[in-house]
Amino acid sequence: xxxxxxxxxxxxxxxxxxxxxxxxxxxxxxxxxxxxxxxxxxxxxxxxxxxxxxxxxxxxxxxxxxxxxxxxxxxxxxxxxxxxxxxxxxxxxxxxxxxxxxxxxxxxxxxxxxxxxxxxxxxxxxxxxxxxxxxxxxxxxxxxxxxxxxxxxxxxxxxxxxxxxxxxxxxxxxxxxxxxxxxxxxxxxxxxxxxxxxxxxxxxxxxxxxxxxxxxxxxxxxxxxxxxxxxxxxxxxxxxxxxxxxxxxxxxxxxxxxxxxxxxxxxxxxxxxxxxxxxxxxxxxxxxxxxxxxxxxxxxxxxxxxxxxxxxxxxxxxxxxxxxxxxxxxxxxxxxxxxxxxxxxxxxxxxxxxxxxxxxxxxxxxxxxxxxxxxxxxxxxxxxxxxxx
Amino acid sequence: xxxxxxxxxxxxxxxxxxxxxxxxxxxxxxxxxxxxxxxxxxxxxxxxxxxxxxxxxxxxxxxxxxxxxxxxxxxxxxxxxxxxxxxxxxxxxxxxxxxxxxxxxxxxxxxxxxxxxxxxxxxxxxxxxxxxxxxxxxxxxxxxxxxxxxxxxxxxxxxxxxxxxxxxxxxxxxxxxxxxxxxxxxxxxxxxxxxxxxxxxxxxxxxxxxxxxxxxxxxxxxxxxxxxxxxxxxxxxxxxxxxxxxxxxxxxxxxxxxxxxxxxxxxxxxxxxxxxxxxxxxxxxxxxxxxxxxxxxxxxxxxxxxxxxxxxxxxxxxxxxxxxxxxxxxxxxxxxxxxxxxxxxxxxxxxxxxxxxxxxxxxxxxxxxxxxxxxxxxxxxxxxxxxxx
Numbered sequence: 178x179x180x181x182x183x184x185x186x187x188x189x190x191x192x193x194x195x196x197x198x199x200x201x202x203x204x205x206x207x208x209x210x211x212x213x214x215x216x217x218x219x220x221x222x223x224x225x226x227x228x229x230x231x232x233x234x235x236x237x238x239x240x241x242x243x244x245x246x247x248x249x250x251x252x253x254x255x256x257x258x259x260x261x262x263x264x265x266x267x268x269x270x271x272x273x274x275x276x277x278x279x280x281x282x283x284x285x286x287x288x289x290x291x292x293x294x295x296x297x298x299x300x301x302x303x304x305x306x307x308x309x310x311x312x313x314x315x316x317x318x319x320x321x322x323x324x325x326x327x328x329x330x331x332x333x334x335x336x337x338x339x340x341x342x343x344x345x346x347x348x349x350x351x352x353x354x355x356x357x358x359x360x361x362x363x364x365x366x367x368x369x370x371x372x373x374x375x376x377x378x379x380x381x382x383x384x385x386x387x388x389x390x391x392x393x394x395x396x397x398x399x400x401x402x403x404x405x406x407x408x409x410x411x412x413x414x415x416x417x418x419x420x421x422x423x424x425x426x427x428x429x430x431x432x433x434x435x436x437x438x439x440x441x442x443x444x445x446x447x448x449x450x451x452x453x454x455x456x457x458x459x460x461x462x463x464x465x466x467x468x469x470x471x472x473x474x475x476x477x478x479x480x481x482x483x484x485x486x487x488x489x490x491x492x493x494x495x496x497x498x499x500x501x502x503x504x505x506x507x508x509x510x511x512x513x514x515x516x517x518x519x520x521x522x523x524x525x526x527x528x529x530x531x532x533x534x535x536x537x538x539x540x541x542x543x544x545x546x547x548x549x550x551x552x553x554x555x556x557x558x559x560x561x562x563x564x565x566x
Numbered sequence: 567x568x569x570x571x572x573x574x575x576x577x578x579x580x581x582x583x584x585x586x587x588x589x590x591x592x593x594x595x596x597x598x599x600x601x602x603x604x605x606x607x608x609x610x611x612x613x614x615x616x617x618x619x620x621x622x623x624x625x626x627x628x629x630x631x632x633x634x635x636x637x638x639x640x641x642x643x644x645x646x647x648x649x650x651x652x653x654x655x656x657x658x659x660x661x662x663x664x665x666x667x668x669x670x671x672x673x674x675x676x677x678x679x680x681x682x683x684x685x686x687x688x689x690x691x692x693x694x695x696x697x698x699x700x701x702x703x704x705x706x707x708x709x710x711x712x713x714x715x716x717x718x719x720x721x722x723x724x725x726x727x728x729x730x731x732x733x734x735x736x737x738x739x740x741x742x743x744x745x746x747x748x749x750x751x752x753x754x755x756x757x758x759x760x761x762x763x764x765x766x767x768x769x770x771x772x773x774x775x776x777x778x779x780x781x782x783x784x785x786x787x788x789x790x791x792x793x794x795x796x797x798x799x800x801x802x803x804x805x806x807x808x809x810x811x812x813x814x815x816x817x818x819x820x821x822x823x824x825x826x827x828x829x830x831x832x833x834x835x836x837x838x839x840x841x842x843x844x845x846x847x848x849x850x851x852x853x854x855x856x857x858x859x860x861x862x863x864x865x866x867x868x869x870x871x872x873x874x875x876x877x878x879x880x881x882x883x884x885x886x887x888x889x890x891x892x893x894x895x896x897x898x899x900x901x902x903x904x905x906x907x908x909x910x911x912x913x914x915x916x917x918x919x920x921x922x923x924x925x926x927x928x929x930x931x932x933x934x935x936x937x938x939x940x941x942x943x944x945x946x947x948x949x950x951x952x953x954x955x
Binding site: 253255286287294298302328330331333337339354355368376510562 | 683718719753765949951
């Protein structure tokens with residue numbers, strides 16, 4: 178299949194390009210290296226050393242004996258995006274090309290407005306370009322489990338039957354996001370749903386849990402093939418940050434009481450799930466939602482698991498609680514449903530403990546980088562708008 | 567009360583400035599005249615002759631013996647908006663400063679992206695500026711009943727109790743809008759709801775029906791005090807367009823079968839309801855939703871009512887059905903709830919027939935203008951993306 182990845186230079190994008198190529202697909206990618214710029218703006222860089230795109234493209238060709246078609250492009254450039262779809266004719270498009278950080282969007286008005294307008298405009302651009310050029314193609318758009326918030330009822334996969342005043346309807350499950358970023362993803366989900374009804378596009382909207390881990394496959398990546406892994410407060414996610422803290426002996430920083438329950442999945446399971454979605458496309462006009470995660474944990478338990486895994490490697494770290502910079506419930510009901518991916522064959526690929534140990538081993542050679550930038554491990558972006566530093 | 571109106575030069579904004587001033591409030595306004603530019607872009611102009619802003623400000627001062635504070639400004643200019651809030655210290659802000667047209671947003675990618683990013687950025691700008699400067703002020707933000715779509719259950723006022731898998735929660739009523747514009751309003755509603763929870767702002771989100779009519783008060787407006795009234799396919803709304811068609815003897819153009827049911831309210835009732843919201847503010851941190859309309863009608867019945875009102879004035883017009891340019895259900899259940907405004911004292915101010923006759927009388931002197939631009943009465947913006955002309 179010809180699959181175009183928007184955001185191919187990112188954490189998921191670069192791993193996915195390899196995973197799909199290994200399965201025999203033809204892969205194209207768009208990126209304008211915003212992620213590298215945003216992480217630099219946070220005063221940080223990837224813990225795992227990453228190659229430049231020319232190096233990545235050469236390594237890709239050596240590894241898979243085929244070219245990665247690449248365009249250095251802002252996704253908001255409608256005419257250019259349309260031209261690419263016209264000339265390359267993808268059968269599927271994976272939309273990972275968004276600003277993915279809740280804390281980044283909470284910095285100030287400028288960052289909130291950038292995150293929302295950038296993400297909304299990128300998605301609308303892709304939708305209009307697909308309508309014009311390849312309405313038969315399958316859009317796999319990355320959402321987040323964070324769109325749902327933490328309701329007091331189980332979280333359906335996108336839609337549910339409701340009864341109200343004695344009548345019934347199948348309706349979108351209400352969203353209740355917790356940051357300007359998460360709301361931007363809700364806006365996008367709504368726009369994609371509308372486009373599918375309007376123009377009979379087909380889309381899979383992936384409500385993904387928090388991804389962690391250093392590897393998309395069993396083997397360690399070859400030279401220039403490693404994907405990025407961030408550890409700063411904005412672009413590093415919970416488990417990855419704990420692992421980076423552990424390898425330099427820094428206390429694992431839990432926000433507040435750590436009772437916040439969230440969904441998680443290893444990077445390799447994210448690859449597996451996205452591939453299942455791609456290889457089992459929906460019907461034209463169908464907008465389907467997958468809740469994509471492996472397991473549910475609270476953050477304090479995860480910190481304990483990282484500490485235990487580190488101890489097995491001879492590293493001793495403590496766990497500390499930081500004043501929670503976010504506005505969120507720390508003790509709450511949380512029961513998200515996940516059936517659709519399991520029905521299509523998703524099986525968790527490994528246990529969490531093994532994955533954590535692999536990540537710690539892979540990150541150990543990166544200690545100097547993490548040490549150098551370690552001030553970014555502590556949060557100073559506060560949801561209530563008061564900077565603590 | 568000191569009340570700032572964003573979008574004070576528009577159909578609702580200019581009428582509201584007068585209505586509030588007549589009730590003794592101090593009124594300030596922001597506008598950058600986008601509406602005049604968009605209507606010109608559609609090849610049209612207001613049917614009712616409207617004065618320039620300097621003329622309007624002078625007439626306002628003569629009528630109410632007080633100044634209208636006015637700033638010519640793009641609402642997306644964060645620093646400027648913050649300065650205005652700082653210097654003028656409003657106690658309430660009415661946010662009418664958005665691109666309000668479904669067809670305009672459906673023209674092409676550029677117009678869709680403009681409508682969504684402009685509206686989202688304007689609202690975020692106001693929210694952040696309020697947080698920084700006047701978190702105690704009351705935001706009255708204009709939404710639309712169109713955010714809800716046409717579900718098969720009654721439409722709650724913003725929130726409802728749901729039961730799912732044996733558990734219950736109070737959740738936002740799911741939205742299902744029918745144009746990029748309507749979705750932009752959903753995005754804004756979500757953002758306002760989030761800001762109220764996050765920063766303890768207080769807001770009333772007004773899900774308003776389709777407004778019609780030429781007058782905000784019983785008496786005809788004085789010189790330079792008339793509000794605009796549009797009749798083009800993009801910025802003219804159903805009843806106003808029918809009235810403009812009637813006064814020049816043009817057939818009343820119903821889209822499709824005309825069974826589409828919508829909520830409506832006369833301009834003067836919109837003023838009454840917005841005033842009720844302003845004079846009965848919510849608590850800090852409260853995000854409340856009002857469904858704001860007077861009655862529910864299908865479009866074909868409205869066309870018949872306009873025809874009957876026109877006949878009483880000696881004008882005979884036919885009703886024709888046009889191939890529906892929109893993607894929408896033409897026969898559907900529709901039962902929106904409205905209790906909160908009634909509980910606060912809203913009483914419909916007049917009957918529809920009287921209001922229609924007043925509009926026809928007021929528009930009769932404008933026949934030459936409508937005749938001159940009458941090609942804009944016919945729709946060529948299609949929801950399926952194919953221009954029919």
